[in-house]
Each structure stands twice: as C-alpha cells, then as structure tokens.
Amino acid sequence: MPGGSIYVQQDEKFTGSSPQWWYEKFWREDAQNRRKSRYVKAAGGFLVGVALAYRFGLALAPAFGLLAAALTAAADWYLAWWSFRRTAVWRGARRGEVITGRLLRRSLARRGYRVLDGRAIRDQASIDHLVIGPTGVWIIDNESWSPDTEIGAYGGRLFIGEKYGTKVAKPLVETAEAFAELLGRETGVPVTITPMLAVHCGNLPKGGTVAAEGLILLKPRLIARVVRQAERVVYDKAQVELLARVAARELRRV
CATH class of the missing domain: 3.40.1350 (Trna Endonuclease; Chain: A, domain 1)
Incomplete structure (x- = not known):
C-alpha cells in the first residue's frame, strides 16, 4: 500500500507517487462501489421501515419505508463524506x-x-x-x-x-x-x-x-x-x- 510497511517490499506501481495522490485516486475510483453499497443499504432501510410500520400498526407503511430509506442513504453519504474530509489536512x-x-x-x-x-x-x-x-x-x-x-x-x-x-x-x-x-x-x-x-x-x-x-x-x-x-x-x-x-x-x- 502507499507509504507501506518497512517490513514489506514496495510495489513498483507506487513509485514516484505520493500516498495522498493514490488515496484520492482510489477514492474517486471507488465512487461507483460506494453508490451501489448505498442503494443496498437504502433498500434495507426501506424494508426495516415498512416492517416497523406494520409492527406498530401505522398507516402508510410504504411512506415510512421511503423515509427510512432516505435517512439510511443520507447517513451513509455523510459518513463517507466525513471519512474523506477528515483527511483534508494530510492531503494538503x-x-x-x-x-x-x-x-x-x-x-x-x-x-x-x-x-x-x-x-x-x-x-x-x-x-x-x-x-x-x-x-x-x-x-x-x-x-x-x-x-x-x-x-x-x-x-x-x-x-x-x-x-x-x-x-x-x-x-x-x-x-x-x-x-x-x-x-x-x-x-x-x-x-x-x-x-x-x-x-x-x-x-x-x-x-x-x-x-x-x-x-x-x-x-x-x-x-x-x-x-x-x-x-x-x-x-x-x-x-x-x-x-x-x-x-x-x-x-x-x-
């Protein structure tokens, strides 16, 4: 990995590039995987929201499911954004x-x-x-x-x-x-x-x-x-x- 261990031989593909450059590169390339994961989590949130609505006898269960899905997706987006933002000083x-x-x-x-x-x-x-x-x-x-x-x-x-x-x-x-x-x-x-x-x-x-x-x-x-x-x-x-x-x-x- 970039900036790797002193006990592990450096991979030639990292030579000449900073760890920060590779971090940002991998982050950009992983955007599609993050979106796919977010869709899966949102679907799970929808099912949980619907199940809870039925469990407590609430009307408009699909609406509660959509709300739960939106909240799940928003939370996942925020955590991903924050994990990147907290490296801002290191990345310059x-x-x-x-x-x-x-x-x-x-x-x-x-x-x-x-x-x-x-x-x-x-x-x-x-x-x-x-x-x-x-x-x-x-x-x-x-x-x-x-x-x-x-x-x-x-x-x-x-x-x-x-x-x-x-x-x-x-x-x-x-x-x-x-x-x-x-x-x-x-x-x-x-x-x-x-x-x-x-x-x-x-x-x-x-x-x-x-x-x-x-x-x-x-x-x-x-x-x-x-x-x-x-x-x-x-x-x-x-x-x-x-x-x-x-x-x-x-x-x-x-």
Whole structure:
C-alpha cells in the first residue's frame, strides 16, 4: 500500500507517487462501489421501515419505508463524506494551523485566554500557536499522518506507526522549555509550558488523546477542553496580559 510497511517490499506501481495522490485516486475510483453499497443499504432501510410500520400498526407503511430509506442513504453519504474530509489536512486540501487556531479562539478567547499564532525564538524552532490563560501556558503544533497510521504510547514511549515518536516529541518539548525560559526571564513570572500536538489525521486511541515523552497528542477539537479543565489556576488577569504582551514583543512572528 502507499507509504507501506518497512517490513514489506514496495510495489513498483507506487513509485514516484505520493500516498495522498493514490488515496484520492482510489477514492474517486471507488465512487461507483460506494453508490451501489448505498442503494443496498437504502433498500434495507426501506424494508426495516415498512416492517416497523406494520409492527406498530401505522398507516402508510410504504411512506415510512421511503423515509427510512432516505435517512439510511443520507447517513451513509455523510459518513463517507466525513471519512474523506477528515483527511483534508494530510492531503494538503486544508491547513491544520487555520483549523486549530479557529477552534482555539472560538472556545478560549471569551474565557480570558490569549492565543498567539506562528511564534518563534530566533534560530530556534517555531510553533503554530501559543496559548496563555488562567490555567497556564501551552504551545501547540499541528501534524497529520496517513489515515491508517496508529498512534499510541507503550511503556512510556511514543509510537507513530511502526516508529518511535521521539523525533516528534523532543523538539516540541525543547521548544516549550525555551519559550518558558524566555517568558519567565522577561516577566519575572514563573512559567511552565505544556507542549501539545494537534493530530488532524491518524488513528489515536479511544478518547482521542495520547500522552508520552512529555508531549500530549490529541484531536484539535479536544484541545480547548483540556486547556480549560486543567486542575489549577496559575495566573490572574494581570499576569495573563503581561505574559501575552511580552510574548507578542519578544517572540518573532513567522
């Protein structure tokens, strides 16, 4: 398969084409099969609707059957559409930092949090989002892997597919430490920063969150909730404004 296993010899027909290109190609080619499957499911929905109508003595049983068929087809179409849409960042059709930034502002701005996008210390790694609020400070980057990539933690180690995730976690942890040192030095306020990675495509465990090697990986829609529900109140309003102002001044915009 595209982007296949390190233990399986690559098929020559995939050489020179990206996994994303093949994914979209197979998706388009499978459209007819999806339609046929949808017709079968709709027929099943029609039979179930008619059977239920007769079971409960309802009039116009065929109408209930048609309604059930329509709902079944609509649900099947939506699930197929959603499975394709959730790969948009991985396919390059959408930008992960735009999605996450919008979610953060929608959920956190009115609760006293400040969100700064695209920040970096000169000659060091940049980050997509810096969040400062009453419950602490976070840096958030965005990443996306192929839909079949398993992401998990075992024995305290992060795994992304068949590989260790240290190369993903370590730079973000080090960047968080560097940002914390700079903000603490410039403001005189003790700062500890929690690094997060918004995963736009890839298989996270049930619950949508993995924590390992100092990094939290989670679905973008869960980030604001995790930030709000942190079990502490670290900064008052004045400290939040001070940290945000210094961050905007000292951290280079990228």
